[in-house]
Amino acid sequence: MTTISPGGEAADPAAARPPGPPPGQGGRRASVRPIERLTDLAIAAFLWAFRIVVLLVVVVGSIATLASGKYSLETWVDLIENGLTLGSIYALIALGYTMVYGILRMINFAHGDIFAGGAFAGYFVAVALAGAGLLNANPVASLLSVGLMIVVAMAASTLMAVGLERVAYRPLRNAPRLVPLISAIGASFFLEYTYRGLFGPGIYAYPDVAVLGEAVPVPILNMQWVDVLVIVSALLMMTVLYLFVMRTRLGTSIRAVSEDRDAAALMGIDANRAIVLTFAVGAAMAGAAGVLYGLKFTQVYFYTGFYPGIKAFTAAVLGGIGNIPGAMLGGLFLGLIESVGPTLFLDGLNVPSPNQLKDVIGFTMLVLVLVFRPSGILGERIARGRA
């Protein structure tokens, strides 16, 4: 399992399998001691209580909030838009987690910092372009500049991720399961404090792109172009990625290696290349997400990657880890619930400053999904075949 058996996968046959039938259903053990019966009952009662409490908070809170009429339609639309924007960024980062987990069964803890690396790269390109007067010259130039920022950030992130894979992960591919996780945690620290050393501890403000700050001329929506840019480009990239993985030969090789590395190798697939490709593609998405994040939230510093990284991993798990559309859906869902949830569920219950608790809602969703539907929203491709 997590410990000493080498060749983590073989020794961990059921790591990600959904749990057995819930307790109390069909006494499959003939002779159950009363104490075991009791624990099973206690657990069942506990789980039901958990469900009921969460459901009560959601339903009562929502009704109370909506009945109070404190918030106008515009507020709700705003919240949903914000949620979708944030969710698209989470989804882009989550793709890297999900693909790497799918192929290596490894939580790439440093992925959030790869994302931050993209944000930094985009920042420096933006500053250079602003210095040359190109960033705000005219809308077309602005758009091209943003495109250039994204491309450079993707390249930088990809380079970093491939280097990291080569140095910190590849030698550990057959090590016990916890070993690459610890190495990834080390890599995360290394990257964060490398940024700090290279660029200093200060917060960098992204230069303004005037066009993106303008409002979209649609009533009620009250959107800025930057939101449109984030959502549209995220959707576009995810579509391209999906087609790449599902329709091309290289994508097929990635899927094959995810399914069974040894069998894929026997079929003549270069497993190493597929794994490096996975890291590269995931990092490219994260790099693009970094620029989008910078444009939307206008700042970046050395620690930027940590929390979005954890959130994106949550999103990947929510959607069903190893599942690409799942990561997209999980990201959007998490973004939405984080944005709308505090106001909708908690404000009606008179919780003070509900926005402090947005992460609590996110993580509660995570635990709920793990407990009641461990395969994630969209189910898990690797769960069945792998067990």
Next chain:
Amino acid sequence: MSHPVAAQRARVRAWSPVVRIGLLGGVVAIYLCLVGIVPTFDERPLITGVISLGQASLLLAALATGYLAAQRSPDPRRSVEILAGALAGGLGGSFLAVLVLLGSVVNLRAVLLHASPELYEILTFGMGTAWFWVPIAVGATAGGLAAFSASLPDALRRPLVWGIAGVVFMGLFAGYLRTPMLTTALAPAARFLFAPEGLTVAGAVLVFVITAGAVALQPRLAIDRRYAALPPAGQRTVLVPALALGLVIVLLFPFAFGPFFAMAVATVAIYVLMGFGMNITLGLAGLLDLGFVAFFAVGAYTVGLLTSTGEFGLAGWPWWAAVPFAVLFAMMFAAFLGLPILRIRGDYLAIATLGFGEIVRLLAGSDLLKAWLGGPQGILNIPKPIPVPPNHPLSGPVQIYYIALACALVVAFVAWRLRGSRLGRSWMAIREDEDVAEATGVNLVQTKLLAYMLGGAFAGLGGAVFAGLVNSIFASSMALFVSINVVALVVVGGMGSNPGVVVGAIFLIGLPELFREFSEYRYLLYGVALIAIMLYRPIGLLPSKITRRELYSAEELEATAESAISPARPAAS
């Protein structure tokens, strides 16, 4: 062979490992400069008046480059090895030369904070950018020297390497050693060995001679072989006094180097205590818990609420009365969290627990519970366990150190007794294979829940001791970093091994505390150390005997199986 061009090409290709080492050395050197280690520590002497820490970091990189290049030299002749070392060192230095040249033309500082004129001054020894070739010369010389030392016979080479390591070590920690020595009869020795920062020249020579001498004499003394040759009774007569001496040293730790050091060792002791707890959850039962800090928080807040004389205190109890409740509540909380999530397996459990840990931290700091837990301002005025006047020897972190040590011993004892028990064996069965364990009659949920609750109880104890150490608790102390630290120290020490926990805690908690002088670079080193240990010693620094045996026999088995099944499998690394 027959074709002259092909032969020449092969001869050139034989040098490619050397070139690769040189390139790597160059990358490392550039990294050291740009990340700020070289310019920041240019003022901090390693040996006063001779070399600064910043320069030493570059020099060590050059020496390592030369040394490694010599080992990859295409020809074992000494002259070729030295040539290889000099070539690699010079190649590495050329990176710095390019940096200096580039920096004199382009303003790199717009992006890279440390690419400043001061850095170029350091790299050219203050001669200006026209002397850009200086790093190449220095690198080549250092590389050549290192290669020469690599070609020396073992009896000379090992003392040399260890002597340099000793000087670097003493130079790094000079401050900690000098200050306490000055207050005692050792003051003249302190003045002889140490400058205000770093070693004196005479001190450096002395340290080098002593370390090198000890290493040179070590094979002659052959202590371990003589010890092994003793009969069991004789071994005991040696072992018991040695252990007693070790115990006395451990007990005297907090007095040795002053209050700052006492704080560091107290922190280490708390982490050792929690590491022992984690060793049950993770090492024995194989449950990866990234939300350990949740129970730590419950323990700390219980103690805080029950003992605080401040705003949020409920009872004003003494610390000792609150501790059992802290442990109990942490255990109950573990049961509460464990019930829903222990059906989850593997990595998912890690993520679920991580989620719980974050939920606890966020709730503790939120306005929702501010009326009870103080929100971000936290709970203040927690009394010390043993109320003593400020100048008493047991004041401050010293008493916490002893309390944490005592608690750690209790936890270690519990863990040791549990390991061989029916419960311990059930845990190990679950760790190895849940399905098989269940089939052989182990009740999965109960057994896992017990492991989780015990780990939680020990984390709660750690939190209680922590509250006594810092006297005030804030939600921000309950960061994910605490959980990660505990897991990392267990894995780094060697999973399931209690001595490993101690080593891991010293390495991952103690050293960064002592490196406070180096501010944020210590986390950089922490990250590098984690990766390096996992790469070169994945079973941990001090693994338990069983782990070692299991791992090696399993490895051999797998090797034979693999070669039988898929001989053409592509190499993994």
